[in-house]
Amino acid sequence: MSEKTSLENGSLVAKEIKLSLHVKNINEYLTDMYKQPGTPVEPIVIDQFVKTDLSGIFEIQSGETFTVEFDKKAKTKLKAELLFLQIQNMTKRKADIFDEIAWAKYFNKANDHVVAPNGCYYVKSDNDGKVTASTMKLASTDKPLLFSYYAVFSIKVDNKKYYCIIDPFGKITSGTS
Numbered sequence: 001m002s003e004k005t006s007l008e009n010g011s012l013v014a015k016e017i018k019l020s021l022h023v024k025n026i027n028e029y030l031t032d033m034y035k036q037p038g039t040p041v042e043p044i045v046i047d048q049f050v051k052t053d054l055s056g057i058f059e060i061q062s063g064e065t066f067t068v069e070f071d072k073k074a075k076t077k078l079k080a081e082l083l084f085l086q087i088q089n090m091t092k093r094k095a096d097i098f099d100e101i102a103w104a105k106y107f108n109k110a111n112d113h114v115v116a117p118n119g120c121y122y123v124k125s126d127n128d129g130k131v132t133a134s135t136m137k138l139a140s141t142d143k144p145l146l147f148s149y150y151a152v153f154s155i156k157v158d159n160k161k162y163y164c165i166i167d168p169f170g171k172i173t174s175g176t177s
Helices: 023-033 072-077 100-104
Strands: 002-008 011-019 057-061 064-070 081-089 113-115 121-124 131-134 145-157 160-166 169-173
Touching (some): 011 057, 023 072, 023 145, 057 064, 064 081, 121 131
Parallel strands (some): 057 169
Antiparallel strands (some): 064 131, 081 145, 113 121, 145 169
16 A cells, blocks of 8 residues: 555545555466356455555545555456445444435545445446545544445456455544544
């Protein structure tokens, strides 16, 4: 994971997650051990094949923009294409289901998103296979939002398309703690 801090249109652009994968191991796993291709709804979990350190909780300061994309090797050798991020509220104090209004406190409405009936916030990738999401500025008294985010993507191995997922955790803070 790399971090950048700069200004883009007045908002803080900071976090960039570049996903790097163990290409050889994924090829072997999918061709020799895993017979089903998965689907966007039921993708294959491949956390163990991610080189990028996704341990711990990825922290985003409110008002920041973050992006998720694959590195060049994954895009070239596996034809990796990020489809969307599914973001789920994981805090204990959460409402039963986060709706559009609840998510609007944390994420900018300009994001290409949809809130599903199950309360998850989905952000679609752009034409370059990158997901970009902007967070809203929180007050210093606001509690952080802990969330899990699932990166759902497709890869090609021997001309067969597989749908896969990785699922790390994140946190949006006011940045004043």
